[in-house]
Amino acid sequence: MQQFDVIIVGGGASGLMCAAVAGYRGRSVLVIEHTRKLGRKILMSGGGRCNFTNIHNTAANFLSGNPHFSKSALSRYPAARFIDLVERHGIDFHEKTLGQLFCNESSKEILQLLLTECEWAGVQLVTETRVEKIESTDGGFHLNTSGGELQCESLVIATGGLSIPNGGATGFAYDVARQFGLSVGEVRAALVPFTLQPHDLEYIKPLSGISHDVSVSCNGTSFREAMLFTHRGLSGPAMLQISSYWNPGDSIEINLFPDLDLFEWLKQQRNDHPKSDLQTLLGRLMSKRMAQALCEHWQFSGHMADLGNKRLEEVAHQLQHWTIKPGGTEGYRTAEVTLGGIDTDEISSKTLEAKNVPGLYFIGECLDVTGHLGGHNFQWAWASGVAAGQVV
Numbered sequence: 234m235q236q237f238d239v240i241i242v243g244g245g246a247s248g249l250m251c252a253a254v255a256g257y258r259g260r261s262v263l264v265i266e267h268t269r270k271l272g273r274k275i276l277m278s279g280g281g282r283c284n285f286t287n288i289h290n291t292a293a294n295f296l297s298g299n300p301h302f303s304k305s306a307l308s309r310y311p312a313a314r315f316i317d318l319v320e321r322h323g324i325d326f327h328e329k330t331l332g333q334l335f336c337n338e339s340s341k342e343i344l345q346l347l348l349t350e351c352e353w354a355g356v357q358l359v360t361e362t363r364v365e366k367i368e369s370t371d372g373g374f375h376l377n378t379s380g381g382e383l384q385c386e387s388l389v390i391a392t393g394g395l396s397i398p399n400g401g402a403t404g405f406a407y408d409v410a411r412q413f414g415l416s417v418g419e420v421r422a423a424l425v426p427f428t429l430q431p432h433d434l435e436y437i438k439p440l441s442g443i444s445h446d447v448s449v450s451c452n453g454t455s456f457r458e459a460m461l462f463t464h465r466g467l468s469g470p471a472m473l474q475i476s477s478y479w480n481p482g483d484s485i486e487i488n489l490f491p492d493l494d495l496f497e498w499l500k501q502q503r504n505d506h507p508k509s510d511l512q513t514l515l516g517r518l519m520s521k522r523m524a525q526a527l528c529e530h531w532q533f534s535g536h537m538a539d540l541g542n543k544r545l546e547e548v549a550h551q552l553q554h555w556t557i558k559p560g561g562t563e564g565y566r567t568a569e570v571t572l573g574g575i576d577t578d579e580i581s582s583k584t585l586e587a588k589n590v591p592g593l594y595f596i597g598e599c600l601d602v603t604g605h606l607g608g609h610n611f612q613w614a615w616a617s618g619v620a621a622g623q624v625v
């Protein structure tokens with residue numbers, strides 16, 4: 234039977250980071266990945282350029298039952314530390330928007346960085362290996378795997394959440410947590426596009442492909458980013474962000490012109506262009522196709538000179554307080570993350586060790602720590618991986 238100081242289940246972002254840090258401390262480390270490929274989500278991320286961190290990252294960028302939980306790990310391994318690592322590996326990057334850092338070339342560079350670090354730290358990596366059974370022993374854990382029996386002192390679960398099931402996602406971390414008596418909170422798909430009910434989809438579907446800058450609100454939280462119309466509903470960064478705050482049955486409110494006092498603008502247009510029609514003028518503020526579809530749907534028509542203040546106020550209100558009740562989301566099939574997860578009350582925020590199960594650690598997305606869009610989820614994977622890697 235092979236014996237390791239540390240076994241890490243899950244060869245993704247947090248697992249590889251944790252492995253390298255523990256390996257550099259002289260620990261013997263094995264990473265077990267059940268698919269053929271390590272770090273698949275890193276490769277898929279950021280449209281192939283991996284939005285690997287965010288320079289503005291703080292604990293405020295995470296949803297969690299305990300908003301303080303992520304502070305310890307994030308403060309000890311802030312974005313600047315990962316940026317140093319990226320620079321040391323000679324990877325060129327740029328800030329896209331809102332502090333989001335992307336590789337200039339490819340996400341492959343971030344995966345290669347982690348694999349190189351693991352190699353330098355003497356980490357062993359196995360793929361296409363399933364963990365069939367875990368038992369605690371006197372000095373640690375005994376694992377039955379498809380590759381044989383293994384023994385370790387510290388066991389780290391880094392198998393992520395449920396999003397992208399055909400990319401290798403499983404509920405393994407939640408099962409292990411339950412096996413050892415930890416509670417697992419409700420989970421659902423987040424950072425995910427909305428699907429719409431048939432009556433809304435009818436007028437929105439033809440707008441598929443159009444992007445528009447909006448402010449969107451739900452349950453007291455707002456995001457100011459781009460919205461994208463799709464043939465299934467609404468997507469783009471603004472919608473992905475707000476999906477984390479949305480519950481089935483909730484409405485979202487969209488302001489199509491967050492920087493404009495639209496009522497004042499319409500009155501001014503009526504003065505300046507009394508013979509123009511409303512739809513033509515609105516086509517100056519958004520794409521013509523969008524103006525046409527929305528005007529037809531809301532029956533906005535007529536020459537400006539014929540429209541009284543009351544009507545202009547109604548038009549402005551509709552466009553700046555567009556309330557829509559999504560039918561649902563695209564679910565785990567396309568979600569970037571899983572919201573919720575293993576209850577953080579059960580885990581040490583300093584070491585990521587289960588408080589009641591010495592030697593068992595949970596890191597990354599499987600915990601009830603869910604980042605906003607924009608590099609925050611990777612920053613949590615790095616920081617939680619380092620925090621555990623320093624003590625396992």
Ligand SMILES: Cc1cc2nc3c(=O)[nH]c(=O)nc-3n(C[C@H](O)[C@H](O)[C@H](O)COP(=O)(O)OP(=O)(O)OC[C@H]3O[C@@H](n4cnc5c(N)ncnc54)[C@H](O)[C@@H]3O)c2cc1C
Nearest residue numbers: 243245246247267278279284393401405597598608610611
């Ligand atoms: C399409 C997409 C794009 C994204 N883009 C970004 C982005 O640009 N920036 C950002 O910050 N975040 C992004 N994310 C989110 C980010 O990828 C995750 O939050 C992050 O990878 C979580 O790290 P993790 O280590 O917890 O899990 P993962 O990186 O998902 O790693 C988990 C690993 O465990 C393996 N595994 C699962 N079950 C088992 C099992 N039973 N046995 C063994 N191995 C198992 C999986 O195959 C996987 O390799 C994106 C996600 C998706 C889906």
